[in-house]
Amino acid sequence: MKANLEDIARAAGVSKMTVSRVLRGGSGFSGETAQRVMQAAERLGYIPNRLAAAFGAEQASTLVGMCVPRLTSGLFGHVLDGVDRALTRLGFQLMIGANNHSAAEEEAWVRQLVSWRPAGVILSGRTHTPATVDLLRKAALPVVEIWDLTTSPIDMAVGFSHFDCGVEMGRHLIRRGRRRAGYVGALARADVMGAARLDGFRSELAQAGHPLVDAEVLHDAPGFYAGYYGMETLLSRRGDLDAVYFHNDEMAIGGLAFCQARGLRVPDDIGVAGWGGMEAASILPRRLTTTVVPTTAIGKAAAEALAARLTGVAGPDVTIVPTRLVPGETV
Amino acid sequence: MKANLEDIARAAGVSKMTVSRVLRGGSGFSGETAQRVMQAAERLGYIPNRLAAAFGAEQASTLVGMCVPRLTSGLFGHVLDGVDRALTRLGFQLMIGANNHSAAEEEAWVRQLVSWRPAGVILSGRTHTPATVDLLRKAALPVVEIWDLTTSPIDMAVGFSHFDCGVEMGRHLIRRGRRRAGYVGALARADVMGAARLDGFRSELAQAGHPLVDAEVLHDAPGFYAGYYGMETLLSRRGDLDAVYFHNDEMAIGGLAFCQARGLRVPDDIGVAGWGGMEAASILPRRLTTTVVPTTAIGKAAAEALAARLTGVAGPDVTIVPTRLVPGETV
DNA sequence: TCTGGCTACGTTACCGGTAAACCAATGGAG
DNA sequence: CTCCATTGGTTTACCGGTAACGTAGCCAGA
Numbered sequence: 001m002k003a004n005l006e007d008i009a010r011a012a013g014v015s016k017m018t019v020s021r022v023l024r025g026g027s028g029f030s031g032e033t034a035q036r037v038m039q040a041a042e043r044l045g046y047i048p049n050r051l052a053a054a055f056g057a058e059q060a061s062t063l064v065g066m067c068v069p070r071l072t073s074g075l076f077g078h079v080l081d082g083v084d085r086a087l088t089r090l091g092f093q094l095m096i097g098a099n100n101h102s103a104a105e106e107e108a109w110v111r112q113l114v115s116w117r118p119a120g121v122i123l124s125g126r127t128h129t130p131a132t133v134d135l136l137r138k139a140a141l142p143v144v145e146i147w148d149l150t151t152s153p154i155d156m157a158v159g160f161s162h163f164d165c166g167v168e169m170g171r172h173l174i175r176r177g178r179r180r181a182g183y184v185g186a187l188a189r190a191d192v193m194g195a196a197r198l199d200g201f202r203s204e205l206a207q208a209g210h211p212l213v214d215a216e217v218l219h220d221a222p223g224f225y226a227g228y229y230g231m232e233t234l235l236s237r238r239g240d241l242d243a244v245y246f247h248n249d250e251m252a253i254g255g256l257a258f259c260q261a262r263g264l265r266v267p268d269d270i271g272v273a274g275w276g277g278m279e280a281a282s283i284l285p286r287r288l289t290t291t292v293v294p295t296t297a298i299g300k301a302a303a304e305a306l307a308a309r310l311t312g313v314a315g316p317d318v319t320i321v322p323t324r325l326v327p328g329e330t331v
Numbered sequence: 332m333k334a335n336l337e338d339i340a341r342a343a344g345v346s347k348m349t350v351s352r353v354l355r356g357g358s359g360f361s362g363e364t365a366q367r368v369m370q371a372a373e374r375l376g377y378i379p380n381r382l383a384a385a386f387g388a389e390q391a392s393t394l395v396g397m398c399v400p401r402l403t404s405g406l407f408g409h410v411l412d413g414v415d416r417a418l419t420r421l422g423f424q425l426m427i428g429a430n431n432h433s434a435a436e437e438e439a440w441v442r443q444l445v446s447w448r449p450a451g452v453i454l455s456g457r458t459h460t461p462a463t464v465d466l467l468r469k470a471a472l473p474v475v476e477i478w479d480l481t482t483s484p485i486d487m488a489v490g491f492s493h494f495d496c497g498v499e500m501g502r503h504l505i506r507r508g509r510r511r512a513g514y515v516g517a518l519a520r521a522d523v524m525g526a527a528r529l530d531g532f533r534s535e536l537a538q539a540g541h542p543l544v545d546a547e548v549l550h551d552a553p554g555f556y557a558g559y560y561g562m563e564t565l566l567s568r569r570g571d572l573d574a575v576y577f578h579n580d581e582m583a584i585g586g587l588a589f590c591q592a593r594g595l596r597v598p599d600d601i602g603v604a605g606w607g608g609m610e611a612a613s614i615l616p617r618r619l620t621t622t623v624v625p626t627t628a629i630g631k632a633a634a635e636a637l638a639a640r641l642t643g644v645a646g647p648d649v650t651i652v653p654t655r656l657v658p659g660e661t662v
Numbered sequence: 663t664c665t666g667g668c669t670a671c672g673t674t675a676c677c678g679g680t681a682a683a684c685c686a687a688t689g690g691a692g
Numbered sequence: 693c694t695c696c697a698t699t700g701g702t703t704t705a706c707c708g709g710t711a712a713c714g715t716a717g718c719c720a721g722a
Contacts, residue, residue, distance in 0.1 A: 002469075004678060015702050020680065028700060045469060050446040051392070052678035055382040056707050059680085063447075071412040074405060081402040084429055093443055095426050098415055112424055115381040116394075138333075138376055224614045253611060260616045280584060280611065283555045285591045335708055346672050351710065359670060383708035387677055390710085 003044035011040040023048070060119040060310060064303070065095045067109050068124050069191075070221070074250070075276050075295050076124070079146065082299020083122060090307045092119065099124075101190035107132045114139045120306040126150040126157075127192050142309040144302045148193050149320065156309065158301045158319040162193045165291050166200025168325050169245055169273055172289070174208045176331055178243035178271055181205060183215040184230035184255060185247040186222035194222070194247045197275060201245055214238045222247045227254025243271035243331055249278040249290055256284065256330065271331025277324075287328035294321050334375035342371035354379070391450040391641060395634070396426045398440050399455050400522075401552070405581070406607050406626050407455070410477065413630020414453060421638045423450065430455075432521035438463045445470045451637040457481040457488075458523050473640040475633045479524050480651065487640065489632045489650040493524045496622050497531025499656050500576055500604055503620070505539045507662055509574035509602055512536060514546040515561035515586060516578040517553035525553070525578045528606060532576055545569045553578045558585025574602035574662055580609040580621055587615065587661065602662025608655075618659035625652050 009016045022037040054061035068076045099106035107129045120142040136143050143155040150157050185194050202212045216234040220226040246252035252274030259266050277292030301319050308315035340347045353368040385392035399407045430437035438460045451473040467474050474486040481488050516525050533543045547565040551557040577583035583605030590597050608623030632650050639646035
């Protein structure tokens with residue numbers, strides 16, 4: 001039914017090996033032979049078998065795995081897009097997985113992945129089980145950890161400091177005269193990076209002499225609803241806040257919706273800041289003050305770091321991508 | 332370096348085949364043997380080689396491919412999530428690709444995919460090149476086409492009628508007393524499904540005796556900005572519209588932002604309707620009138636249809652998932 | 663006692679490529 | 693005229709699993 005190299009070889013009157021070389025565009029054959037082979041392959045509707053190729057030649061396959069926290073995150077959608085575009089251009093295939101912010105789920109996924117003998121892996125975050133790290137080391141896979149900067153990456157890293165994002169936003173709020181700031185987060189205990197931003201925020205405020213008044217870290221996923229209700233909860237405990245920093249833009253927009261619903265004027269009565277830089281944030285009636293993260297660039301850089309490693313070019317082990325605090329009209 | 336079945340066999344004092352049977356949880360071995368094998372495998376840090384397994388046994392692999400129009404779409408993020416959760420539970424791995432609304436790019440991706448001999452494929456939409464269809468047929472792959480209902484799916488389909496969505500929204504606007512409706516779309520000529528909604532919308536309005544006044548279909552990606560500027564463009568041409576139907580919720584929200592910026596009162600001066608049902612739509616100051624699409628359910632159904640087909644259970648060829656028009660406060 | 667069926671394995675033959683080694687012409691340099 | 697490099701191939705030996713089939717030992721029932 002399905003043609004293989006042998007069939008083409010027979011049809012073209014050459015050996016299997018010659019067909020292999022022609023189809024992979026190598027050398028060691030005449031133009032005339034090449035044409036006969038190509039025609040035969042075309043005529044027989046040959047579909048290459050990468051399974052056999054990757055298996056037979058122990059050389060790296062063209063498979064790259066990537067694990068994100070959640071597939072529903074707008075930010076990671078852009079990261080994925082950046083990765084996918086770069087990998088496609090470089091001739092790789094992308095295998096994805098979601099770990100739902102759980103290192104154990106990530107381990108299970110990595111275990112599946114390495115059994116496909118991929119060329120490399122891209123992981124999100126720096127929280128991995130020891131078994132995961134062990135597995136990756138044993139498989140001798142190029143690994144890129146994205147999103148957060150790790151002091152000691154497993155292999156390579158592309159990202160930025162979440163702590164610094166928090167610090168910067170804290171400084172901004174202080175500069176804008178805010179003195180009683182709160183924080184609304186999500187994914188309590190599951191998301192290390194949101195926690196890092198909160199740490200940075202808290203530390204900067206404390207240093208400025210106007211420490212964080214209160215923080216509400218929900219267990220929910222960081223969406224609009226969570227922002228709305230987080231804001232409600234926080235303000236019901238502390239009605240005297242003059243600014244609230246959110247886990248991300250979606251939540252901040254939810255928070256803004258709450259303010260609107262309660263007749264709170266932003267930024268006069270209360271300031272609101274987000275994080276991430278989703279498109280909607282810049283088109284709200286009042287542009288949201290937020291930190292823009294170069295998501296697509298991170299994905300692209302991760303894919304290219306991996307590809308560079310695979311072609312033997314020594315790239316940088318750690319790539320720092322700059323985030324940018326964009327002052328809007330909400331604080 | 333890396334252990335294989337042979338190594339385990341040697342260590343456990345049995346044959347390769349017995350190891351294979353034990354590790355795959357089959358039968359034909361004693362409990363004592365099983366334990367020796369397991370321990371040896373554990374001790375040697377055995378990592379199975381799915382490449383070899385899928386290659387050797389011509390049986391279907393556990394690889395499933397999925398192609399979406401854009402990875403940055405919020406709606407498709409949820410579809411992907413639904414697919415991924417279901418597939419992971421069923422023991423499959425997900426390989427993804429984006430076609431950027433281009434049948435040619437989809438073909439290129441499918442060509443790559445089939446060379447991995449996957450167990451099945453999930454495609455978005457019903458626009459495929461003849462070569463794509465041919466390729467899939469030749470590979471005898473189970474195929475699920477999602478998102479849009481196809482009259483004659485390649486194999487299976489999970490989705491709904493975009494035309495009907497448009498019809499329903501047209502009816503809603505008429506019921507609300509709107510008589511001069513416009514439309515703002517995106518991805519001109521690339522997105523067949525948005526066009527189908529517009530067709531349905533247009534046809535229903537015409538039938539009601541209040542035909543569509545004007546439509547502005549941009550070439551851009553359907554985001555907030557596009558909605559903002561699309562609204563601006565449309566209203567500059569036709570200032571007398573009393574309602575605008577948007578390609579999706581993001582664009583509708585962009586349109587709302589424009590209204591706010593220009594001091595247009597919604598829904599008094601003008602009505603706004605979206606499509607898709609993003610979370611943000613329900614938390615806006617005025618809840619957006621939109622059609623909610625059960626994205627995650629579609630993904631789940633697609634994955635399960637595929638799995639059913641693979642286990643030999645005959646599932647339905649076409650699964651219709653219901654969309655729901657949710658009247659908000661914007662029209 | 664013989665037969666048949668079960669359990670618990672072992673043997674053998676692939677799957678479809680690729681690397682590496684090998685070989686037969688051919689043409690040009692010395 | 694010989695030698696050697698180059699061109700254009702072929703042959704062989706794997707890669708690591710799995711299916712299919714073979715078989716020894718044991719026990720039950722006729």
